[in-house]
Amino acid sequence: MNEPDSDERDTIVARRSSALDGEVRIGGAKNSVLKLMAACLGAEGRHVLANVPDISDVSLMCELLEAMGVIVTRDDHRLILDVPAELHTEAPYHLVERMRASIVVLGPLLARFGTARVALPGGDDFGPRPIDMHLRALESLGAVFSTEHGDISARADTLTGADVVLEYPSVGATENVLMAAVRAKGRTHIHNAAREPEIGDLVGFLNAMGAKVGWAGDRLRIDGVERLHPIRSDSGYRVIADRIEASTYLAAVGMCGGSVFLRGAVADHMTMLIRKLTEMGMHIAPDAAGVQATATGRLVAADISTLPYPGLATDYKPFLVAMLTTASGVAIVTENIFTGRFRYIDELRRMGADIRTEGHHAVIRGAEHLSGAPVRSHDIRAGAALVVAGLAAEGQTEVAGASHIDRGYEDLVGKLVGIGATVSRS
Numbered sequence: 314m315n316e317p318d319s320d321e322r323d324t325i326v327a328r329r330s331s332a333l334d335g336e337v338r339i340g341g342a343k344n345s346v347l348k349l350m351a352a353c354l355g356a357e358g359r360h361v362l363a364n365v366p367d368i369s370d371v372s373l374m375c376e377l378l379e380a381m382g383v384i385v386t387r388d389d390h391r392l393i394l395d396v397p398a399e400l401h402t403e404a405p406y407h408l409v410e411r412m413r414a415s416i417v418v419l420g421p422l423l424a425r426f427g428t429a430r431v432a433l434p435g436g437d438d439f440g441p442r443p444i445d446m447h448l449r450a451l452e453s454l455g456a457v458f459s460t461e462h463g464d465i466s467a468r469a470d471t472l473t474g475a476d477v478v479l480e481y482p483s484v485g486a487t488e489n490v491l492m493a494a495v496r497a498k499g500r501t502h503i504h505n506a507a508r509e510p511e512i513g514d515l516v517g518f519l520n521a522m523g524a525k526v527g528w529a530g531d532r533l534r535i536d537g538v539e540r541l542h543p544i545r546s547d548s549g550y551r552v553i554a555d556r557i558e559a560s561t562y563l564a565a566v567g568m569c570g571g572s573v574f575l576r577g578a579v580a581d582h583m584t585m586l587i588r589k590l591t592e593m594g595m596h597i598a599p600d601a602a603g604v605q606a607t608a609t610g611r612l613v614a615a616d617i618s619t620l621p622y623p624g625l626a627t628d629y630k631p632f633l634v635a636m637l638t639t640a641s642g643v644a645i646v647t648e649n650i651f652t653g654r655f656r657y658i659d660e661l662r663r664m665g666a667d668i669r670t671e672g673h674h675a676v677i678r679g680a681e682h683l684s685g686a687p688v689r690s691h692d693i694r695a696g697a698a699l700v701v702a703g704l705a706a707e708g709q710t711e712v713a714g715a716s717h718i719d720r721g722y723e724d725l726v727g728k729l730v731g732i733g734a735t736v737s738r739s
């Protein structure tokens with residue numbers, strides 16, 4: 314697996330690029346595979362995952378599972394996880410604090426062993442994202458929690474199905490409750506559950522393991538089963554395509570112009586994004602094998618507002634903001650999910666972007682062009698968006714902190730070079 318590069322290789326250099334052309338393969342979804350890996354804890358035996366991206370967050374999750382006693386083997390874009398009968402049910406701080414997604418081991422550990430100890434999670438800094446909702450939801454099933462010395466200790470002599478009402482359609486809370494409820498006694502309904510494609514992937518994975526999960530209107534319905542089993546398929550379970558990675562290359566085409574085929578991208582997972590890009594002047598043509606993206610001429614401004622799925626994902630926003638910096642007109646961007654997710658805007662301003670922020674709104678006046686400058690990546694998507702912006706900027710843009718980008722992208726530089734971008738790692 315890729316590891317974050319050392320300091321001397323932690324910068325991506327982007328230069329103004331001409332129209333992009335060719336094909337790029339979209340890999341497996343980071344936001345799905347990490348949760349599928351956690352779900353494997355729920356059943357003893359050999360689990361096989363296919364279409365697994367070679368990214369550092371997957372490496373971190375491998376380390377976490379190995380610390381619990383799982384034997385992990387990588388075979389190209391497959392992961393083989395041998396889960397023993399007994400596990401260490403503690404997720405250590407030195408691993409958990411590096412990746413927020415690791416909190417989802419709580420659900421499967423409680424379901425299978427009735428106990429878990431997990432350090433409070435870390436991850437990208439978008440502002441406060443408390444996990445109280447996870448804990449309250451699991452308490453509805455009978456779990457009891459205590460917190461001391463930065464760790465969450467959980468115990469459940471018996472998990473029992475219940476009506477769980479989430480105050481917000483949190484992806485992580487939905488995943489944790491779902492992975493616990495599949496082995497609870499009786500039926501669980503999760504009201505106001507998240508509906509992201511990655512949730513659907515987890516539901517499909519759990520059902521293939523013997524769970525009984527489905528949708529009942531706007532609720533997730535889970536009928537608890539006695540036990541789960543590894544998927545009985547030599548090829549394993551194929552992770553869905555990464556819609557956020559796809560949005561990165563869509564943004565690159567939008568800013569540089571050209572026509573690129575995103576092989577493996579699923580248009581149905583990006584309906585609102587495609588609608589917004591079409592409004593901005595791009596032409597998006599889906600087919601069974603992927604998505605063709607074409608842009609000719611300067612894009613036009615469009616207002617953006619992030620919302621839970623099927624609304625416009627907050628992970629798309631850095632790419633849309635980058636595109637709007639050179640679009641014709643003025644746009645208002647509203648962030649409704651994470652309070653701290655405008656922090657990369659100062660970096661775009663260094664490149665000449667005309668952006669004014671107030672609270673959770675940003676007003677962007679499109680410039681004729683950006684100017685290359687040294688900037689820094691503070692999180693995965695913002696870092697990738699700065700690279701994309703650099704492809705449309707005069708001169709050279711140096712994006713420091715590229716190891717953040719490695720957490721969510723397999724060979725971003727190589728894939729961009731493959732479609733004609735002028736970009737390198739240094």
